[in-house]
Amino acid sequence: MAGKAIWKGFINFGDVNLPVKLHTAIREERIQFHLLHRRDRVKLRQQMICAYEDEPVPVEAQVKGFEVEDGKYVIVDPAELEQADPESSRLVEVHEFVKTGQIDTIFLERVYCLEPDINIKGYNTLVRALKEMDVAGICTWAMRKRSYLGALQASGKILRLTTLRHADEVIAAKSLELEKIPLSEKELKIGAELINQLTVPFQPHKFENEHQKKLQMLIDKKARGEKVAVLRPRQLKPTASDKLLQALEASLKRVA
Amino acid sequence: MTEQGIWNGTISFSLVAIPVHLVKAVDSGRVSFRMLHGKDYSPLHRRMFCPKEEKAVPNDEIIRGYEIAPDKYILITDEELASVSPERSRTIEIIEFIDMKEVDPIYFDHPYYLIPSKGGEKAYRLLTEVMRRTNKAGIAKFVLGEREYLVAVYSTRGTLALITLHYSEEILPDEDISPKEDLVDAGEKNRLEINIRKMMADFNPEKYTDRRRKKIMDILRKKIKQTAPVETPHAEGEEAEGPADLLAALKESMLKVKKNR
Amino acid sequence: MSRKAVGIAGRRLALSNLEKDLYPSHGFTKAHILDYYQRVARFILPHLKDRALTFKRYPEGVDKDFFFEKRCPSHRPSWVPTAEVGRDDAEKMTVCLVNDLETLIWTQNLASVELHVPLARAGSPETPDSMVFDLDPGHPADILDCTRVALILRDLLSELRLASCVKTSGKKGLHVYVPLNREETTFEDTKKFSKAVAVIMQKNYPELVTAKMAKEFRKARVFINWSQNDSSKTMVCIYSLRAREKPVVSFPLSWKELENSAGAGDPERLQVMPAEAISRAEKQGDLFQELLTKKQRLPYL
Numbered sequence: 001m002a003g004k005a006i007w008k009g010f011i012n013f014g015d016v017n018l019p020v021k022l023h024t025a026i027r028e029e030r031i032q033f034h035l036l037h038r039r040d041r042v043k044l045r046q047q048m049i050c051a052y053e054d055e056p057v058p059v060e061a062q063v064k065g066f067e068v069e070d071g072k073y074v075i076v077d078p079a080e081l082e083q084a085d086p087e088s089s090r091l092v093e094v095h096e097f098v099k100t101g102q103i104d105t106i107f108l109e110r111v112y113c114l115e116p117d118i119n120i121k122g123y124n125t126l127v128r129a130l131k132e133m134d135v136a137g138i139c140t141w142a143m144r145k146r147s148y149l150g151a152l153q154a155s156g157k158i159l160r161l162t163t164l165r166h167a168d169e170v171i172a173a174k175s176l177e178l179e180k181i182p183l184s185e186k187e188l189k190i191g192a193e194l195i196n197q198l199t200v201p202f203q204p205h206k207f208e209n210e211h212q213k214k215l216q217m218l219i220d221k222k223a224r225g226e227k228v229a230v231l232r233p234r235q236l237k238p239t240a241s242d243k244l245l246q247a248l249e250a251s252l253k254r255v256a
Numbered sequence: 257m258t259e260q261g262i263w264n265g266t267i268s269f270s271l272v273a274i275p276v277h278l279v280k281a282v283d284s285g286r287v288s289f290r291m292l293h294g295k296d297y298s299p300l301h302r303r304m305f306c307p308k309e310e311k312a313v314p315n316d317e318i319i320r321g322y323e324i325a326p327d328k329y330i331l332i333t334d335e336e337l338a339s340v341s342p343e344r345s346r347t348i349e350i351i352e353f354i355d356m357k358e359v360d361p362i363y364f365d366h367p368y369y370l371i372p373s374k375g376g377e378k379a380y381r382l383l384t385e386v387m388r389r390t391n392k393a394g395i396a397k398f399v400l401g402e403r404e405y406l407v408a409v410y411s412t413r414g415t416l417a418l419i420t421l422h423y424s425e426e427i428l429p430d431e432d433i434s435p436k437e438d439l440v441d442a443g444e445k446n447r448l449e450i451n452i453r454k455m456m457a458d459f460n461p462e463k464y465t466d467r468r469r470k471k472i473m474d475i476l477r478k479k480i481k482q483t484a485p486v487e488t489p490h491a492e493g494e495e496a497e498g499p500a501d502l503l504a505a506l507k508e509s510m511l512k513v514k515k516n517r
Numbered sequence: 518m519s520r521k522a523v524g525i526a527g528r529r530l531a532l533s534n535l536e537k538d539l540y541p542s543h544g545f546t547k548a549h550i551l552d553y554y555q556r557v558a559r560f561i562l563p564h565l566k567d568r569a570l571t572f573k574r575y576p577e578g579v580d581k582d583f584f585f586e587k588r589c590p591s592h593r594p595s596w597v598p599t600a601e602v603g604r605d606d607a608e609k610m611t612v613c614l615v616n617d618l619e620t621l622i623w624t625q626n627l628a629s630v631e632l633h634v635p636l637a638r639a640g641s642p643e644t645p646d647s648m649v650f651d652l653d654p655g656h657p658a659d660i661l662d663c664t665r666v667a668l669i670l671r672d673l674l675s676e677l678r679l680a681s682c683v684k685t686s687g688k689k690g691l692h693v694y695v696p697l698n699r700e701e702t703t704f705e706d707t708k709k710f711s712k713a714v715a716v717i718m719q720k721n722y723p724e725l726v727t728a729k730m731a732k733e734f735r736k737a738r739v740f741i742n743w744s745q746n747d748s749s750k751t752m753v754c755i756y757s758l759r760a761r762e763k764p765v766v767s768f769p770l771s772w773k774e775l776e777n778s779a780g781a782g783d784p785e786r787l788q789v790m791p792a793e794a795i796s797r798a799e800k801q802g803d804l805f806q807e808l809l810t811k812k813q814r815l816p817y818l
Contacts, residue, residue, distance in 0.1 A: 014451040023433055025362055028426050033402065034329065036321040037306045037313055041329055043321075047305030048291055049312045051749065052298040052489065056305060056312075065292045065486070066476050069585050070571065070633065070751055072485040073292060074476065084471035097452045102459035104412075105419060106281055111362045115433035124440045129448040135456070140464065149464045155360070157434045162361065166469075167461040169285040171591055173369065173413040179527035181381045191386035194270060195353050199392055202358040204424040207397070211404030214340045219322050222330045231339035233346040236266040236273040241378035244272070248382075251270030262601065279599065283591040283611055299749050302603070369595050415595070488749075489730075498713030502817035506717045509676035513669060514721065 007143050008117065011126070011152065011159075013094035018126060019117035020092075020159065022143075026111070031215055086142035092161065094137035094152060103136060103151055106173075107164045114159040123159065130154040138164075181241075190248040197255045263400055267370060267383075267409065267416075269350040274380050275373035276348075281417060282367060287472045296489045341399045348407065348418070350394035356410055359393075363421040370409065370416040380416065387411035525619040528596050532626050539578045539628060545764045545791075551625050553758065553791040557766075558618045560798045561632070561756035563809055565621070568634035569602055569612035569642075571751045576628045579760035589613040590627070597623060600639035614639060630760050633751040636707075642748055644700060647808055648707040648815070649752060650693040650715070651686070651742035655727075655735030660787050663691040664779045666718070666726055666739045671772060673714065679813055682805055683775060685787055687759030687767035690739075692752065696811040704748050710815045711743035755805050756794065766794040769804035 005021040012018075035044045047056045065073030116123035130136070130153060137152035139161075149164045221228055239247045263278040291300040303312035320337070321329030338345050372380035387393065393410035406421045497503060521532045535548040554561070574584040589599050589611045598614040615621050615632065624632065636645040650670060652663040667683050670693050674681045681695045697707070715728035718741055727734040728741050745752060753759065753767050768789035778786055789797070 013455065016448065016451070021433075023428075023430075025428055025430070026422055026426050027428055028422075030403065031322065033320045033322055033332065035304055035318050036329060036331070037309075038317045038319045040308070041319075041321065041331075042306055042308045043327070044304040044306055044313055044318065046302055047312070048300040049303045049305070050293045050298050051301055051747070052293075052296075054312070056310070057293050057300055061294045062291045062300060063294045063297075064289045065297065066287075066289055066480075067585070067587070068480055068485050071488045071749065073290065073297065073488070074479050074483055074485050075292070075297075076289065076476070076479065080475060080479070081472060083475060084468050086468065094455070096455050096457040098457060098459040105356075105361070105364060105410075106367045106412075106417065107461060108361055108364050113428075113430045113433060116435050120435045120437055121439045121441050122444065124435055124438060125445045125448060128440050129445050129452060133449060133452060135452060137452075138457075138459070138464070147466075147468050149461075155362070156430075157438075158430055160362070164461065164464075165282055166285055166464065166466040168466065168591055169282050170461075171281050171283060171369070171593065171595060173281075173415045173417065173595075179377055179381075181378050183378070183382050183385060187382055188386060188389070191382050192390050195386055195390050195392050198270070198350075199353040199355070199390075202354040202395075204359075204363060204421070207395075207406050207423060209404060209406075209423050209425075211341050211344070211397075211399055215337075215402075218336065218340055219324075219330055219332070222332070223324050228336055229339065230335045231342040233338055233342045235346045236268055238266065238275045238375045239272045239379050240375070244379055244382065247271045251272060254270065279595050280611060283588075285591070288588065288610060371595060497716050498709055499818060502710065502713050503717070505677060505817045506673070506713055509673055510717055510721050512676055513672040516672070517669075 005115065006112075009090045009092050009141060009143075011094065011114075011137075011139075012091045013137065013139075016122075016126070018119060018122050020114040020123070021117050022161065023113045023115060025113045025160070031212060031219075085145045086147040088145075089142050092139050092141040092150075092152070094139040096138050097133075097135040098138060100134055100136045100151075100153060103164070106170055108151075109163040109165050112161045112163075114161055124157075127154040127157060127159055130159075184245070187245050187248060190245070190252055194248060194252050194255065197252070262368070264373065265346040265348065265398075267348040267350065267396070269383070269394060272379055272383070273347075274383065275376040276370045276380065276416075277373055278368045278418065279371055281369045285466050285469055287469060287476070292486075292488070297486045299488055337402060338399075341404060344397055344404065345399040348396045348398040348409070350396045350409060352395050353387075353390075353392040354395055354408070355391065356393040356408065359408065359421075362427055363424075365420040365422055367417055367419045370418050384411045384414060384416050387416075523622070525622060526617065528594070528619045530594070530619060530623055530626065532622075537578075537628075539575060539630065540762070540764050541578055541580060542762055543764060547625070547628065549764075549791070550628075550630060550758065551622060553764075553795070554621055554625050555618070556795050557756050557791075557798060558621055560803050561754060562615070562618070562621065563803070564755050564805065565615040565632060565634055567600075567614055567616065567638040567640060568754075569600065569639045570615050570624065570629075571633040572613075572624070572627065572629045573631045573633060573760070574627055574629045575631075575760050579630060580762070583760065587612060594623065596620075602639055602642055612639060630758050632754045632757040634754050635748065635751050636746065637704075637748060641700070643703060645702055645704055645707050645746060645748075646696070646698045648695040648697060648711055649745050650711060651745045651752070652691045652693065653686075653735070653740045653742055654689055655732075655738050655740060658737050658739055660685070660689055660691065660784045661779065661782070662725065662739050663689075664775055664787070666722070666741065667691050667693050667775060668772070668779060669718065669722065670714070670741075673718070677816055679815075680807065680811060682769065682808060683772065684755050684767055684769045684805065685765075685789065687753060687757070687765045687788075688761060692767070694805070694808055696808045696813055697815070698810065698812045699814060702815070704746055706815055706818050707746040708743065710818060711741075711746050715741035715743045755808075756798070758791065763788070764791055765789065766791060768794050768797070771801075771804060 007022040388411040601609040
């Protein structure tokens with residue numbers, strides 16, 4: 001079941017004003033560990049410690065500093081920063097539409113599913129239009145005192161809102177300027193052939209979090225008082241660049 | 257922490273092994289603040305704290321525990337954790353290739369770049385170029401810390417990117433929020449399409465700066481101009497001057513120094 | 518605006534604004550700065566290695582506003598080595614490690630003229646590999662007074678069987694370092710030790726030395742700033758340029774040289790400019806090499 005609605009708003013562009021409810025789309029379940037004091041297994045908690053007196057400092061005795069030079073701070077009152085909070089609003093404002101293929105994967109942050117609220121026909125109509133045109137609406141909204149940039153898209157019968165990272169949070173791949181090493185056509189051809197041989201349809205359901213299960217088994221084993229074997233991770237030997245072609249040919253022989 | 261990047265190891269496909277390291281592809285744009293002690297502006301450190309002894313606990317006294325009953329824990333060492341999937345903690349083994357277009361973006365979690373380590377440059381270049389030409393992404397699993405990640409490795413602008421994927425069991429079904437009827441208003445759809453067409457543009461994320469960050473920086477800049485910064489204290493020499501042995505040794509040494517000068 | 522693409526170790530980097538006069542009263546341009554750092558690279562890089570760089574950028578020149586930043590900018594090329602260090606706002610912060618020539622050149626393309634690094638490496642942020650005494654003269658005391666203090670400090674430390682080395686700050690003071698290079702050392706140790714030393718110096722040379730930060734105590738005295746021995750503090754790296762009117766380098770001196778100049782009366786003689794820094798470093802090698810290798814234990818703690 002979808003998570004419960006976390007926010008209600010209106011998708012807005014031109015004269016469109018469509019009420020929707022936001023739901024989270026992902027639920028992660030992880031084995032939870034606690035950090036303990038080794039000698040007596042007391043559960044530890046995080047605490048701010050004064051660097052000079054080496055003692056805990058309660059929240060009410062803490063102030064927020066912005067470092068302007070080594071060891072020099074301007075003290076900031078949280079109330080001052082509230083001026084930067086976005087004005088509260090219920091509008092998901094669509095500024096423009098782009099072809100969905102144009103949004104680089106790296107910008108996608110978190111997906112929310114939108115549930116229609118009251119106007120189901122209007123919702124369906126927008127889903128259909130976005131889908132047929134293969135476009136995403138670039139929009140901004142404010143939720144829980146934060147402003148968000150996002151992409152409004154159709155997926156199946158529903159609308160999704162994906163938050164987008166801001167441009168200055170993304171480290172551009174084009175700035176990497178990695179070394180250009182010449183490759184022979186033969187290496188490229190065999191490499192491509194190998195990849196094509198190994199290509200299958202994407203079937204996410206077949207991948208399970210086996211590690212999580214094995215970890216649970218290890219915990220159970222220890223809980224029963226059994227010994228567990230410690231295995232060392234191994235490191236593969238890198239393929240030398242003059243052996244690359246040979247390794248590719250051998251790989252291809254193996255899969256063909 | 258590894259010397260460089262977040263993780264060091266090997267990416268392999270079939271019989272080819274490439275040494276690589278993982279680096280961030282995104283960096284939070286948040287303005288960073290430091291918490292200080294209000295009375296004298298000493299910097300505060302976030303530490304693990306023992307409520308029983310009422311003191312901060314150094315790293316070598318901390319151990320990971322799994323709670324099996326209230327306040328009853330099974331201890332798990334780093335070595336034991338690493339041996340859960342030893343073959344995956346140093347290797348990203350591409351088990352198959354897929355067409356990136358087939359992946360529903362809801363699976364995407366967090367992106368990184370892979371950078372070749374010494375000796376891996378050529379094979380890295382080959383994998384990048386071949387993946388670009390075939391437009392395929394590699395699917396692999398690897399273990400980082402306490403978690404095993406399902407990942408897609410793909411080629412982008414001459415670089416390999418790695419994006420962690422959610423497991424399908426983590427994706428919440430959306431049937432219950434889907435519209436219960438399929439009615440579409442044809443006239444309204446026409447009008448929508450005309451509206452959308454008028455608003456078409458190229459995706460240009462530079463246009464949308466983080467307004468909150470900008471506002472915070474403006475507030476701070478103004479404040480820096482108007483107020484003098486406070487300085488963290490340098491505990492003055494009045495209190496404890498040091499361990500007695502050290503003070504005695506210093507005193508004696510000082511006498512010698514003065515005599516020799 | 519000039520732009521020039523250069524290839525370093527197979528990496529390409531677009532350098533910009535090369536003719537920008539960053540030391541306007543000396544006609545020392547960004548191109549000169551890049552040239553200096555390129556030539557001093559083999560000496561400075563071992564001292565920057567694996568340490569979180571604090572940027573102090575002077576894009577408009579050393580006489581104008583500077584930008585202070587500990588975070589590695591997100592527009593960095595991805596070959597720039599980085600590390601994640603704990604920040605106390607719950608989030609990890611990405612910092613730059615200047616481990617290679619290309620990264621060094623990149624920092625200078627950003628006009629990060631002064632290179633400041635902590636006393637600990639990013640991988641072990643709570644383990645200082647040296648202890649420092651930052652000697653800061655309060656007017657009218659000058660670098661020659663610092664020289665006197667440094668020599669007493671050297672003798673005192675040597676009585677405790679601790680070897681030390683000294684460099685100019687590139688401004689008015691001197692920095693005396695004690696190599697430690699032991700995993701067991703903590704900032705608590707170095708702080709406690711350096712403070713005790715500073716206090717005893719003040720007691721024995723009250724006219725020359727103060728161990729107190731407050732301005733009123735520092736007039737006409739050399740302030741021994743021991744509080745730099747802290748994980749949150751940084752020191753200007755040896756061989757780094759300083760942003761003052763003249764391009765001056767934070768440069769290592771031999772104790773012999775310091776003894777000779779102590780009486781010589783010309784404070785400017787101890788200021789080493791880039792050209793001299795290069796020729797001296799090439800001739801004498803790195804006088805601070807021991808700082809990175811010599812293992813010493815602080816006694817009586």
